[in-house]
Amino acid sequence: MDELSVGSKRILEREDFPRLLAALTAAGYRVVGPTVRDGAIVYGDIRTEEDLPIGWTDRQEAGTYRLERRNDTALFGFNVGPHSWKKYLFPPRERLWTATRVGSSFDVAVEEDTGPPMAFLGLRACELAGLDVTDRVFDGRVRDPGYHARRARTLLIAVQCGQAGGTCFCVSMGTGPGVTRGYDLALTEIVGPPHHYFLVGVGSPTGASVLRGVPLSPATERETGAAETLLAKTAASMGRSLNTEGIHDLLLTNMEHPRWEIVARRCLSCTNCTMVCPTCFCHTTEEVPELSGDRVERWRRWDSCFNLEFTQLHTSNVRKSPLSRYRQWLTHKLASWYDQFDTSGCIGCGRCITWCPVGIDLTEEVAAIRSTVAASPAVGGHR
Amino acid sequence: MSGHLRGDPRLKAADHAFFRGFDAAFVERLSTGALEGSYEAGDLLFREGEPANRFFLVFHGKIAIELAAPDRPRRTIETIGPGDVLGWSWLSPPYRWRFDARAVKSTRTLALDAKTLRDDLDASPKDGYQFLQRLLPVIAERLEMARIQILDIHGV
Amino acid sequence: MVLRPTFGHVPPFSPGQFNMLYRFGLGEVAISICGDPSRPDEIVHTVRSAGKITSALVRVAPGETVGVRGPYGTGWPLHPMEGKDVVLVAGGLGLPPLRPLLYELLAHRDRFGRLEVIYGARSPKDLVYYDEIQRWRVRSDLRFQVTVDTAGRDWYGDVGLVTARIPDARFEPERTVAYLCGPEIMMKLTAQALEERGVADDAIYLSIERNMKCAVGLCGHCQYGPEFVCRDGPVFSYRDVKPRMALREV
Known part of the structure; x- marks a missing residue:
């Protein structure tokens, strides 16, 4: 077999999958990926293949998420759960620095990130697109040192979606379902029967190097064809769709649309959508003093534009009403994000729809606004 | 404590910004019985509840419009100066002042006679309408100011 | 409040910019710089006591240390x-x-x-x-x-x-x-x-x-x-x- 290079495709037999995990561990990676916990598929440490949600799938609708048994033993036969990979690159809580009192002054020691390299096992196409979005936020014009350090040493092993979830709309956002770039390795799981295997695509030299020692065989046209067929089927079965044509202007020129009031009556400002969103990046800081008062830690933690305190000034609050907060979230995500980062903030993963306790569906909200706007705003991409 | 009004005024209503563009004869008629007012700092021009029988044109100085609620110190809610006019309580019944007006510094006014004004405005609706057109923006502006003050835009 | 650096130099600022002022143990707050830009040796802030951090900042006594990050933001275009x-x-x-x-x-x-x-x-x-x-x-x-x-x-x-x-x-x-x-x-x-x-x-x-x-x-x-x-x-x-x-x- 010829040398593995970027663009190579190989077959990994199902029974050899543990060898891939072993190779990652041997290369020093902390492997994290999907695992079943508390009735949901979340991301956690993967030590053996038994940690993966073998034979599980998820059924998702607006406000609904259920795990169900599959009638096969697929390792990746589900879509996305409440977690996203951002929790590893941009942790929910993170210590930034520690200040220690010295006389009437103080010293500040900035936190250095020293964790092991991570291998993300099981990124979906939309999630890879999500990393591209968070890269632009945390590793673009502004560089967050912690994010940058963790991101630089993370191996990305993508998995093609063999099915679409009830709230998925990656096709609309142009983020999936096919993984096309930005990965180190991309797996397509063909469950069979009769043949359960993975088509492995090599996306980077690092990806190629971790495959050394993993038993692989050449991919036939039939096997690559089966992967393509599967993706096409996924693309055709999206649970949701969102018309993004002119969406930037559509939303920003309808800031006083009556629809905002309708959705605001349902919105609980619970922040779920922002917590599950792979691209929401807002955070706040808090001082955590030791009891002695001589040492204090600066932590940052996820915050949400749905929190009332988010826009608190000393005597006033900019966004008091739930309406204004929902509007801020949606117009930021789907419109002003383009101005800030030259991309949509939405990757079409559907998490915000699934995990909204009252089932607010952003695709429905945008459609409602669009339906009342007679002429579509100036054509020309998303703006 | 109180300033004084005197007849034979040297100040002319026609010279005041309020009457710019008005028919000279009309302004002359309105000025019948006008009194010139001179006030020193602290002098009252009029007091809340008193009959509103004058329309003041301010030529020099500064006048504070004061409001008082029971048990609370008097508050100045606005100061007006040269080019401004003072008072429109004379225009509609019961013709009583709704606030106090006090000179903050040495002030000179021309006080037109309310009865003359009302009679002339009634007698000449066209001129009267022009007069109201000139007065209404002043009232509207003060109302807007009062509304903004209620907003308390500077917060705590 | 007039601040002088405990180390290094005060970076120059443009009128309209702000600093993040830090009170040990309490946190940071954004306060505009209000000193004279031609006096780069000191940092001048006017703080009104409004919240937890600002009320602590107004109580800062001479000789105490305040953390400063900045200057940040765009200034008034001149x-x-x-x-x-x-x-x-x-x-x-x-x-x-x-x-x-x-x-x-x-x-x-x-x-x-x-x-x-x-x-x-x-x-x-x-x-x-x-x-x-x-x-x-x-x-x-x-x-x-x-x-x-x-x-x-x-x-x-x-x-x-x-x-x-x-x-x-x-x-x-x-x-x-x-x-x-x-x-x-x-x-x-x-x-x-x-x-x-x-x-x-x-x-x-x-x-x-x-x-x-x-x-x-x-x-x-x-x-x-x-x-x-x-x-x-x-x-x-x-x-x-x-x-x-x-x-x-x-």
Whole structure:
């Protein structure tokens, strides 16, 4: 077999999958990926293949998420759960620095990130697109040192979606379902029967190097064809769709649309959508003093534009009403994000729809606004 | 404590910004019985509840419009100066002042006679309408100011 | 509050920029720099006690240490004023962010035309820099008007809103640059009054206040439409923010 290079495709037999995990561990990676916990598929440490949600799938609708048994033993036969990979690159809580009192002054020691390299096992196409979005936020014009350090040493092993979830709309956002770039390795799981295997695509030299020692065989046209067929089927079965044509202007020129009031009556400002969103990046800081008062830690933690305190000034609050907060979230995500980062903030993963306790569906909200706007705003991409 | 009004005024209503563009004869008629007012700092021009029988044109100085609620110190809610006019309580019944007006510094006014004004405005609706057109923006502006003050835009 | 560095140099700042001030154990707060830009050896801030951190900052005693990050944000653009009349309108604690600009203007007085400063506050006791204002008011090369929303009898100055001063302010509208700082509603009304007199909306600059945590355009708190106020502001041209200022709760 010829040398593995970027663009190579190989077959990994199902029974050899543990060898891939072993190779990652041997290369020093902390492997994290999907695992079943508390009735949901979340991301956690993967030590053996038994940690993966073998034979599980998820059924998702607006406000609904259920795990169900599959009638096969697929390792990746589900879509996305409440977690996203951002929790590893941009942790929910993170210590930034520690200040220690010295006389009437103080010293500040900035936190250095020293964790092991991570291998993300099981990124979906939309999630890879999500990393591209968070890269632009945390590793673009502004560089967050912690994010940058963790991101630089993370191996990305993508998995093609063999099915679409009830709230998925990656096709609309142009983020999936096919993984096309930005990965180190991309797996397509063909469950069979009769043949359960993975088509492995090599996306980077690092990806190629971790495959050394993993038993692989050449991919036939039939096997690559089966992967393509599967993706096409996924693309055709999206649970949701969102018309993004002119969406930037559509939303920003309808800031006083009556629809905002309708959705605001349902919105609980619970922040779920922002917590599950792979691209929401807002955070706040808090001082955590030791009891002695001589040492204090600066932590940052996820915050949400749905929190009332988010826009608190000393005597006033900019966004008091739930309406204004929902509007801020949606117009930021789907419109002003383009101005800030030259991309949509939405990757079409559907998490915000699934995990909204009252089932607010952003695709429905945008459609409602669009339906009342007679002429579509100036054509020309998303703006 | 109180300033004084005197007849034979040297100040002319026609010279005041309020009457710019008005028919000279009309302004002359309105000025019948006008009194010139001179006030020193602290002098009252009029007091809340008193009959509103004058329309003041301010030529020099500064006048504070004061409001008082029971048990609370008097508050100045606005100061007006040269080019401004003072008072429109004379225009509609019961013709009583709704606030106090006090000179903050040495002030000179021309006080037109309310009865003359009302009679002339009634007698000449066209001129009267022009007069109201000139007065209404002043009232509207003060109302807007009062509304903004209620907003308390500077917060705590 | 006047600060001197415990190490290194004070980085130069532009009028209109702000620092993040840190009180040990309590946290940070964004405060505009209000000193003289030609005195780079010290950092001057005017802090009003309002919350947990600011009330601790106003209690800082000489010799104590305060953490400083900055300067951050865009300053007041200075080039548009060349050869123009200049109007500064401040409301309440909007004067401190304009003070460095005023110093800068007075240091280069020959470069522009008339200078009109209108400062409004809620009441006489809310006026800041009282003594300095007296010195500014007697200068012949600027007109410094002070007005308060309401006052008692012990106030001999003007009572009324800053917007009421615009119609009689001395400037030629078509060659005027205006800098506004204060509550958003005050800036909006003032900008409208300036426009009514014929000042172009892109010759009006204002400073927007938002909650800030990181000051580098990352934490998301200060978003104002597409802009991060900490990084893309706090100073904006009125033309750019006019549509947003017309909306509520943006």
